[in-house]
Every structure is written in C-alpha cells, then in structure tokens.
Amino acid sequence: MAIESAAPVAMSEADRAKEIAQLKAGKTAAMANLIDEAETPLAEEYVLPGGEAAQEDVSIEILPEQVDEFTCVSCFMVRHRTQLAREENGQKFCSECEG
Ligand SMILES: [Zn+2]
Numbered sequence: 356m357a358i359e360s361a362a363p364v365a366m367s368e369a370d371r372a373k374e375i376a377q378l379k380a381g382k383t384a385a386m387a388n389l390i391d392e393a394e395t396p397l398a399e400e401y402v403l404p405g406g407e408a409a410q411e412d413v414s415i416e417i418l419p420e421q422v423d424e425f426t427c428v429s430c431f432m433v434r435h436r437t438q439l440a441r442e443e444n445g446q447k448f449c450s451e452c453e454g
Contacts, residue, residue, distance in 0.1 A: 427452055 423436050429452035440453035 425449075 424433050425447045426433050427449040428446040429448050434449040438450045440450040441448040
C-alpha cells in the first residue's frame with residue numbers, strides 16, 4: 356500500500372511541476388494576449404472617430420454645386436434651379452427664402 360500510495364504522489368508532483376510550467380507559459384501567453392488586445396481597440400478607436408467621420412463631413416461640405424443647382428445667398432443651401440425664386444446681381448435666392 357505504501358508503494359502504491361507513494362507512486363501516485365510522485366507522479367502528481369511531476370504533474371504539478373508540469374502544470375506550474377504550463378501555467379507560467381499560459382500566463383505569459385495570456386499577458387501577451389492582453390497586450391495585443393489593449394493595442395487593437397486603441398488603433399480602432401483612433402481610426403473610426405477621426406478618419407471616417409471627418410471624411411464624410413468633408414465630402415458633404417466640398418460637394419460642388421451642379422450645373423443645374425445654385426447656392427442660395429440667404430440660407431447658403433445648394434438648391435436645384437427649379438427652386439430659384441429670384442436672382443439679383445448674381446445673387447440667387449431660393450423659393451424658401453423668398454417664400
Ligand atoms: Zn435660401
């Protein structure tokens with residue numbers, strides 16, 4: 356009985372040593388994962404709010420008026436020429452402003 360009980364203990368100690376080694380390796384890998392996860396969200400946050408939102412605003416603001424459109428000098432909105440209510444010295448007023 357003593358020999359049988361000693362053998363498992365010895366094996367469990369060996370297994371425990373392996374587990375400790377695996378835990379250390381696992382912790383190292385986990386810490387590496389934490390570092391990667393910490394860097395990734397920061398990169399995404401940096402790109403999303405700054406890049407896309409700004410590009411959308413710019414594309415909307417810079418959008419030039421088309422041939423059949425004009426910019427109302429009163430409300431500064433780009434209107435279709437069918438909404439041109441009055442033109443005076445090259446200044447165009449939309450039908451809403453002249454309403
Ligand atoms: Zn207007």
